[in-house]
Amino acid sequence: xxxxxxxxxxxxxxxxxxxxxxxLFLFLTFVQGGQxxxxxxxxxxxxxxxxxxxxxxxxxLTFTTLVLFGGALFAAFPKFYATSFGGAYWVWIAILFTxxxxxxxxxxxxxxxxxxxxxxxxxxxxxxxAIGILLIGTAVGTFFTGxxxxxxxxxxxxxxxxxxxxxxxxxxxxxxLGLFLVMNARVLGALYLLNNIDFTNMEDFKERTRNAxxxxxxxxLPFLLIVLIGLLTMDGFGVNPNTGVVxxxxxxxxxxxxxxxxxxxILLAGLALVIFAVYSAKFLKRESGIWFAGLGTVLVGxxxxxxxxxxxxxxxxxxxxxxxxxxxxxxxxxxxxLTAMTYVALIIxxxxxxxxxxxxxxxxxxxxxxxxxxxxxxxxx
Amino acid sequence: xxxxxxxxxxxxxxAQFALTAMYHWLFVPLTLGLTFLCAFFETIYVKTGxxxxxxxxxxxxxxxxxxxxxxxxxxIILEFEFGTNWANYSWMVGDIFGAPLAIEGIVAFFLxxxxxxxxxxxxNRVSKGFHLFSTWMVAIGSNLSxxxxxxxxxxxxxxxxxxxxxxxxxxxxxNFFDVVFSPYAISKFTHxxxxxxxxxxxxxIAVASYYLARRRHVLMAKRSIAVASVFGLVASLMLAxxxxxxxxxxxxxxxxxxxxxxxxxxxTTNAPVVAFGIVNGMKKPGDYQDPFVFEFKxxxxxxxxxxxxxxxxxxxxxxxxxxNKERNITGVTEMxxxxxxxxxxxxxxxxxxxxxxVAKASNALTEFNKxxxxxxxxxxxxxxxxxxxxxxxxxSFHIMAAVGSAMILVFLLYLFYTAKGTIExxxxxxxxxxxxxxxxxxxxxxxxxxxxxGRQPWAIQGLLPVSVARTxxxxxxxxxTFFMFLVTFTLLLIAEVRIMLTQIKIGxxxxx
Numbered sequence: 001x002x003x004x005x006x007x008x009x010x011x012x013x014x015x016x017x018x019x020x021x022x023x024l025f026l027f028l029t030f031v032q033g034g035q036x037x038x039x040x041x042x043x044x045x046x047x048x049x050x051x052x053x054x055x056x057x058x059x060x061l062t063f064t065t066l067v068l069f070g071g072a073l074f075a076a077f078p079k080f081y082a083t084s085f086g087g088a089y090w091v092w093i094a095i096l097f098t099x100x101x102x103x104x105x106x107x108x109x110x111x112x113x114x115x116x117x118x119x120x121x122x123x124x125x126x127x128x129x130a131i132g133i134l135l136i137g138t139a140v141g142t143f144f145t146g147x148x149x150x151x152x153x154x155x156x157x158x159x160x161x162x163x164x165x166x167x168x169x170x171x172x173x174x175x176x177l178g179l180f181l182v183m184n185a186r187v188l189g190a191l192y193l194l195n196n197i198d199f200t201n202m203e204d205f206k207e208r209t210r211n212a213x214x215x216x217x218x219x220x221l222p223f224l225l226i227v228l229i230g231l232l233t234m235d236g237f238g239v240n241p242n243t244g245v246v247x248x249x250x251x252x253x254x255x256x257x258x259x260x261x262x263x264x265x266i267l268l269a270g271l272a273l274v275i276f277a278v279y280s281a282k283f284l285k286r287e288s289g290i291w292f293a294g295l296g297t298v299l300v301g302x303x304x305x306x307x308x309x310x311x312x313x314x315x316x317x318x319x320x321x322x323x324x325x326x327x328x329x330x331x332x333x334x335x336x337x338l339t340a341m342t343y344v345a346l347i348i349x350x351x352x353x354x355x356x357x358x359x360x361x362x363x364x365x366x367x368x369x370x371x372x373x374x375x376x377x378x379x380x381x
Numbered sequence: 382x383x384x385x386x387x388x389x390x391x392x393x394x395x396a397q398f399a400l401t402a403m404y405h406w407l408f409v410p411l412t413l414g415l416t417f418l419c420a421f422f423e424t425i426y427v428k429t430g431x432x433x434x435x436x437x438x439x440x441x442x443x444x445x446x447x448x449x450x451x452x453x454x455x456x457i458i459l460e461f462e463f464g465t466n467w468a469n470y471s472w473m474v475g476d477i478f479g480a481p482l483a484i485e486g487i488v489a490f491f492l493x494x495x496x497x498x499x500x501x502x503x504x505n506r507v508s509k510g511f512h513l514f515s516t517w518m519v520a521i522g523s524n525l526s527x528x529x530x531x532x533x534x535x536x537x538x539x540x541x542x543x544x545x546x547x548x549x550x551x552x553x554x555x556n557f558f559d560v561v562f563s564p565y566a567i568s569k570f571t572h573x574x575x576x577x578x579x580x581x582x583x584x585x586i587a588v589a590s591y592y593l594a595r596r597r598h599v600l601m602a603k604r605s606i607a608v609a610s611v612f613g614l615v616a617s618l619m620l621a622x623x624x625x626x627x628x629x630x631x632x633x634x635x636x637x638x639x640x641x642x643x644x645x646x647x648x649t650t651n652a653p654v655v656a657f658g659i660v661n662g663m664k665k666p667g668d669y670q671d672p673f674v675f676e677f678k679x680x681x682x683x684x685x686x687x688x689x690x691x692x693x694x695x696x697x698x699x700x701x702x703x704x705n706k707e708r709n710i711t712g713v714t715e716m717x718x719x720x721x722x723x724x725x726x727x728x729x730x731x732x733x734x735x736x737x738x739v740a741k742a743s744n745a746l747t748e749f750n751k752x753x754x755x756x757x758x759x760x761x762x763x764x765x766x767x768x769x770x771x772x773x774x775x776x777s778f779h780i781m782a783a784v785g786s787a788m789i790l791v792f793l794l795y796l797f798y799t800a801k802g803t804i805e806x807x808x809x810x811x812x813x814x815x816x817x818x819x820x821x822x823x824x825x826x827x828x829x830x831x832x833x834x835g836r837q838p839w840a841i842q843g844l845l846p847v848s849v850a851r852t853x854x855x856x857x858x859x860x861x862t863f864f865m866f867l868v869t870f871t872l873l874l875i876a877e878v879r880i881m882l883t884q885i886k887i888g889x890x891x892x893x
Contacts, residue, residue: 057502058851060494063453067460068486074464075483078475078551085461086468086852093862097869103454104873107446113883115876153731154550156469158853333476334546336551344484351491358495358515361507371505380502 002342008329010338014076015309015328017345021069023301026181027294028062033056033189033216035102035129035180038122041193041212047205049372049380050108052125052197055189056106056381057362061355063099075341079331080316083157084139087149088165091139098132108379129189130182137181138167141174143308144230144253146237146319160320173234176226183220184297187213187274191281191290198366205228214282214288217274231307234256237317239327246314256311263306270299391851393859394466399833400863401458403826404870406879408452410825413574414581414616415445416520419500420513421608421869427513432892437601439504440889441585442516444881446501451877455870466859470840470850477543477554481561485529492522526558527577528570535565538832540841545753547730547746552844561585563629564699569832572623575616576828579788580821582613586795587818588885589707592810593804603804610795615788624785625686632687635842637701637767641774643683646672648705652695654682657779660772666702666765698771702764713758713767720759722804723752757844766846769837777830784817784824791817 005013034055042048074081085092101124109121109237148160148167161167168174190212199206236252239245249255257264273296294339309315314325332338372380412753419442426434460482464471471478475879499507499515507515536542542559543552554560586609589602631639639645644660658676684693696710704712726749733742761767791813798804840850848866852859 038420053502057498060453060497061491063457064486064490064494067457067490068483070461070464071479071483071486074471078479081464081475081479082468082471085464086466086471086854089465089852089854092461092465093865096458099457100454100869100873103457104450104876107450108876111447111880112887113391113879116873128506130867153735154469155472156853157472162855164854164858173884186571256792302630333479336557337476337480337554340554340557341480341483344480344487347487351487354490355495360501361511362498362503365506 002339002346005339005342007332007335007338010308010335010342011328011332012041013318013342014072014332014338015305017348018069018072018076019302019305019309020298021072022305023298025065025069026061026184026301027053027188027297028058029063029133029181029185030192030294031059031062032129032133032288033182033185033187034193035125035189036186037189037193037212038125041190041205041208043205043208046369046373047202048122050197050205050367050369051193052106052109053381054193054367057343058192059102059106064174066099076333077153077326077328077331078333079155080326082155083149083326083331084147084150084316087157087159088139088142088147088168089159090163091135091165091168095132095135095139098128098135101113102128102132110381129185133182133185134175134178137178138168138174140181140304141171141177143315143317144234144236145171145173145352146317146325148320149318149324150321151318151324170204173227173230176223176230180220180223180227183216184274186216187220187278188290188293188297189295190216191277194281195287195290196363196367198368200368204247204371210281213278217278231340237314237322237325239312239314239325241312244315244330246325246327248322252313253307256307256313260306260311263303263310266299266306267303270296272296273299325371333379389856390854390859391727391848393856393863394851395847397466397859397866398462401455401462401866401870402829404866404874405452405455405459406829407421407722407822407874408448408455409527410577410580410822411448411584412452412523413577414579414612415441415448415584416516416523416759417578418581418585418597418609418612419445419660420516420520421612422605423513423516425608425725427509433601434604436890436892437604439603440601442500443884444584444588447877447881447884449497451873454873465862466852466854467840467850468555468852470845471727473551473845473850474540474841476551477536477540477560480557481529481533481536485526489522489526489529492518493526496522505558524574527574531569532563532566534550534563535563535567535569536560536830537561537632537839538569539565545756547727547749547753550727550731552841565634568623568627568630572620572627572828575620575623576785576825578616579613579620579785579792580818580825582616582792583788583814583818583821585609586613587815590814591885592888594808594811598760599805603888606795606804607799610792610799614789614792614796617785617792619812620785621789622856624782628686629689632695635836636696637698638769638774638831639687640696640698640701641769641771641832641835642778644672644676644771644775645683645695646699648694648696648700648708648710650684650694651681651692652683652687653678653680654686655775655779656752657678658775660775662772664771666699666768698768702767713761713764716755716758717761717764719752719763720755720757722759723749723754723756724759726752729754755847757839757841760846760849761838766838769835772830774835777827777834781824781827781831784820784827788817788824 002074034051038048038051042051105121105124109118150158190209194209232254235248235250237246238249238252273292277293281289309328314327316326318324419438422438423442426438493749496515496518502513542556543554546553585605589605592598592602598801643655656677656679659674661670661672661674664670664672683695687692687695694708700710702713704710704715726745730742730745730749733745794810798807838846840847
């Protein structure tokens with residue numbers, strides 16, 4: 001069956017798959033959000049330790065999902081990979097850099113003789129959680145506001161600014177999207193901690209965590225508003241399906257949501273779930289909010305990627321040369337490669353199943369402070 | 382396409398790749414092997430139920446975890462460096478090269494990431510059996526990830542299962558199985574992973590020898606050595622066997638690399654192996670200088686290794702550059718002429734297409750198809766450019782081969798004294814074990830120098846030189862990031878070594 005799919009179907013399928021991986025990453029940024037909460041919520045060494053060990057058991061999943069997002073884009077849309085990574089050089093280098101320092105920080109923070117001392121590793125985690133996510137959001141913003149590149153007839157990329165991608169930070173829409181993702185990650189982080197830690201005899205710590213859910217959500221609202229208003233009012237990029245010519249289309253993204261009502265539904269459902277999660281944590285004192293906010297974040301992510309890539313929209317538009325803009329049709333791998341990759345993708349449900357199983361096994365009992373302080377303590381982060 | 386080549390960008394990008402890859406390879410081999418050793422140790426624990434084996438397993442796992450973290454840190458940059466520094470490469474071969482990287486993520490990285498948490502934090506949260514299963518999954522996951530990245534590397538050495546598409550100006554995959562089961566993919570995977578197993582065995586032996594020398598944790602050290610010396614011996618024998626295979630396929634698909642490895646300038650029958658020698662670094666293709674200042678040769682051995690046929694002909698660098706009619710070898714000089722035609726007709730085709738001139742485009746395409754297999758050579762500026770740095774390749778190869786052969790003996794000695802039950806008294810052996818741990822690192826890095834420097838100037842052997850593969854970016858950017866990574870990775874390495882040494886000094890928990 002897979003062998004008989006036509007190229008356009010495969011291209012759409014892979015945009016959906018990449019969107020799913022990207023959106024799952026956004027959910028898993030509860031790790032990064034938690035990293036930015038260590039100093040704010042952890043008043044004592046014990047509380048800090050609980051936060052770090054709670055999110056520390058998931059950091060590799062988030063990291064791996066980001067790597068897979070990059071890998072899937074490379075395999076399915078190599079022109080995007082080449083254009084964006086080679087072109088918007090400094091944005092990606094800065095993002096990668098924050099993930100390099102993150103990767104050692106959980107493991108090395110508490111180990112004796114670690115060269116920098118625990119505070120520096122905690123700072124690394126904060127930088128990854130704040131700057132890393134801000135820049136990822138800014139980069140995703142350019143899916144709507146465009147980037148500064150020209151492709152020659154060999155599809156080699158030339159970037160038209162010396163800032164190599166950093167110029168995206170001049171755009172308020174891009175930055176607001178980034179800040180929204182940072183705040184959302186903090187909401188997710190606090191919700192995750194609320195659900196994952198056994199707060200027995202630590203009511204004060206629990207209250208602080210619960211309040212963080214709410215305050216960070218409030219802090220996210222202005223940025224969400226800027227993003228939504230921007231998205232619904234801005235001139236977007238459209239491609240003529242018959243000629244392949246790219247042009248500026250007024251209210252393009254509003255039109256996309258109207259013409260693809262399912263995406264609008266996904267977006268609204270996602271936002272509603274996040275709001276419900278915050279409400280249930282703050283006012284109903286429930287601990288399960290992470291699942292609602294997590295699903296909500298995935299849905300919002302999907303709506304963002306679908307709006308960027310479907311309905312004759314170039315997902316990586318060029319401000320410098322409209323006709324260089326990348327669509328899911330002109331940036332993809334060949335029919336053969338997409339077919340082969342689709343066979344490989346059949347294993348994804350198995351992967352998700354064992355992740356879910358292990359997650360359940362590991363988190364069925366909540367994390368207790370005693371686990372971090374007993375004779376086994378040296379094995380913890 | 383090639384008018385404004387800025388060599389300094391490409392050289393900084395190459396330096397950066399060498400830097401990041403070599404740093405990464407400091408940690409990966411230990412991950413590949415130590416994870417299996419942990420799995421062996423834990424299997425013994427589960428089978429015997431003895432607490433000492435559990436503590437022994439936990440100790441090696443702790444060291445594994447410290448090494449794993451920095452392996453991940455240095456790994457992420459490699460995945461994205463293809464895009465940042467080698468954008469043209471990423472476009473031209475992304476259709477083939479991207480797939481193994483994505484597959485690596487799907488099938489391997491998630492195994493590691495998911496089960497790693499169980500391995501470290503699951504002792505009291507999951508059953509004994511499931512914990513053991515998780516440890517094995519981490520071992521299998523890390524080695525599967527090596528498989529896919531080495532499939533990708535193997536394809537760069539020997540591009541197969543693909544064709545050039547002039548319309549998109551890229552290479553496109555035609556046969557996935559040709560890519561996955563290419564002789565290079567298999568050879569790279571077996572040789573690189575077994576080298577990791579051998580190095581990890583030396584790591585365990587070195588740490589355990591340190592304990593034996595200090596008369597600390599004696600029982601634990603002896604047990605660790607018993608397992609590691611068996612694993613190391615098997616691995617080092619396989620390493621020699623797969624190394625022989627690697628040289629054999631180099632002879633067939635990358636003869637220039639093999640010639641550089643042996644410093645063979647003029648092809649000959651009954652070709653010798655230079656057991657050791659000092660290379661004349663001034664020698665250039667076509668001149669009459671002596672290739673060696675001093676050498677000790679074993680006659681006929683290279684013919685045997687390269688072709689498995691005594692007395693057979695092995696081409697030298699000069700034959701490959703200038704051609705050898707007698708032996709039916711097309712030289713680089715001739716391939717460059719044809720390659721330039723391919724470049725020219727491709728440009729004509731593109732131009733005609735832009736202008737909408739169908740007839741001219743079709744003519745250009747017909748001409749292009751005649752020469753397209755030489756397209757890569759059309760980008761070279763001189764035939765000499767096709768010759769990799771001979772000294773570096775030669776010395777790296779010889780260091781690797783010498784250490785690789787000697788390690789078999791060291792493993793044998795450890796195994797012999799363990800079997801005899803006198804390893805505690807063989808104190809003279811301990812420093813050798815520790816030195817070989819360091820030598821194994823050097824040999825592993827040298828092996829990668831042979832593989833990668835030995836195929837210069839090619840990013841993709843014969844198809845795409847590094848000068849075209851690079852990103853169009855001012856050198857200052859790549860230079861800056863080079864130093865950024867140099868400083869960061871060096872600091873992290875220092876932190877890692879200090880943490881590791883401290884943990885080794887603390888040692889495993891003693892069970893009474």
